[in-house]
Amino acid sequence: MANEGFEYLGVNHVALVCRDMKETVDFYTNVLEMPLVKTIQLGDRGQHFFFDAGKGATIAFFYYIGTDRPEKFIPEDHYFYSATHTAWGVDNPEQLKLWKETLEKRGVTVSPFTRHEILESIYFRDPNGYPLEVTLRLRDMHMLDAKDAEMTLEAAMQLEDESRAGKERLRDIDTVWRRKAKLVEEYITAE
Secondary structure, three states, X not given: OOOOOOOOOOOOEEEEEOOOHHHHHHHHHHXXXXXXXXXXXXXXXXXXEEEEEEOOEEEXXXXXXXOOOOHHXXXXXXXXXXXXXXXXXXXXXHHHHHHHHHHHHOOOOOOOOEEXXXXXXXXXXXXXXXXXXXXXXXXXXXXXXXXXXXXXXXHXXXXXXXXXXXXXXXXXXXXXXXXXXXXXXXXXXXX
């Protein structure tokens, strides 16, 4: 798809709902050391408050006065819940290690260092149960990474379409890799 003139300057903010304003403000200002930079009044319903997340980006929370957190927002120990998260980047391994050590000293449960091809990350949760990540890019992404991503997703989407047409579900990632191998072979042959 051709770019029709959209220009992206990075993420402006991520917005979430908090269950306890005091606990949330304490965590983001004292544990994560993010300055509180703005509060917007939501009529007579509540507050929308923003923390500086670096380089012009913010993470924001809604607090609705006199309400309880809906059951669907109660944290779950399930990959669907944990997959939706906010991640901040660091520039070097020393910074990632410092984040882990500092968070643990402040009483936060932090995952072991986890490598994902070109990233190394740590994971933890805020007081609302939202999954958070601090990540280090291990190398720059290149044109080959974009082509690889395109072929991987094309293979997966083809198989999803075929599975749905047959009233079935795609069951394993190995099937995707086999289909991708065929796409790679077709791409090389067409060159």
